[in-house]
Amino acid sequence: MTNSPVAGVLDKGGLSALVRVLAARGHTVVGPTVRDGAITLAEIESADDLPFGWGSEVEAGRYRLVPRADGAAFAHTAGPQSWKTFLHPQRERVWSAERGPDGALLVTEEKPVQTSYAFLGVRPCDLRAVAIQDRVLAGGRFPDRGYRQRRTGAFLIAAECTEPGATCFCVSIGGGPAADRGFDLALTEVLDRDGHRFLVRVGTEAGREVLSAVPHGPADPRTRHAARAAVDAARDRMGRAMPPVDLRTLLGESLEADRWDDVAARCLTCGNCTLVCPTCFCTTTEEVTDLTGDHAERWLRWDSCFDLAFSRLHGGPVRASARSRYRQWLTHKLSTWHEQFDSSGCVGCGRCVTWCPVGIDITEEAAALHDERAGRPRLAQQKGTGR
Secondary structure, eight states: OOSSOEEEEEEHHHHHHHHHHHHHTTOEEEEEEEETTEEEEEEOSSGGGSOTTEEEEEETTEEEEEEOTTOOSSOSOOOSOOTHHHHSOSEEEEEEEEEOTTSOEEEEEOOOOOOOEEEEEEOHHHHHHHHHHIIIIISSSSOOHHHHHHHHTOEEEEEOOSSOOTTOOTGGGTOOSSOOSSOSEEEEEEEETTEEEEEEEEOSHHHHHHHHTSOOBOOOHHHHHHHHHHHHHHHTOOSOOOOSSOHHHHHHTOTTOTHHHHHHHHOOOOOHHHHHOSSOOOEEEEEEEOTTSSEEEEEEEEOOTTSTTTTEETTEESOOSHHHHHHHHHHIIIIIHHHHHSSOSOOOOOHHHHTOTTOOOHHHHHHHHHHHHHTOOOOTTTTTTOO
């Protein structure tokens, strides 16, 4: 936990009131829910829609929902979605064109839908991911107008991490389970003999205004201590870790490493890692038309550097092999992202490890590259497992 002001304590009734207040202020409230055997992000109408009593077990290439006896609402690891699904949609129409009776073509620019989101239960790793996407998509010379509009009106309620998963490694990438910045309100869930409650901290004046309309009690010392202890304990229970080296230098000096052949033999180049990553931002455009040719549309949609056509130029793709495409993704994520955006592109959420069909582990690959550079061969049982 950080030194942002502690404002009080919510019970479960207060959490329900928070959702009602946000909706009354015109926000579309989005939070974690249980659907299709996973924790997914969706619009919620009340706090009852949150995944009370559900947790998750994760490993490389494995995700399972598990019931919890304590009834916790935020004791699960990251599901397959991140908040970029709402701020940077998978598919968005850019313009449409109609041919009139006189043969003239009328082009109409698509205006972004006016939606004011309130995100409830944003993990600290995802807070950092949103901040990265802000620099990528809302900054620079050519900002994404749709992203900027959706982001400007978004109200963020963090849920500090007290239950890291086996694929989490945020601490080793410079983050941690505590919400340090970028939130309007931050919740820390506490369950002990004194009951089920949420310590609340305020990050912005907008957060203070919302909380003032929600019934809450004072932040007693026992709740403060329990919340801090839970977050501190989570920091020491990360399931994965990046090697303690300068990753920018490591990747820059490993372009010809033999390990790329090893991972290429396992990688399906399916692009799952880029789809679930909360910071991957690449897009492409496509045009569609009806059978008459009188109506056409241009759509912006997510793309992936694992797609063979992603680097296609005249004469063919620049990165034709799985080796070159995986190397591009990992090197950009951990190294050259710094040159573009002054930060790493990884927040340590572990989604790419969990949702890889063959269980390729980004931390294992980084460690293998480090060992190869240092002249230390990997153990035979480790090589090629992705675990």
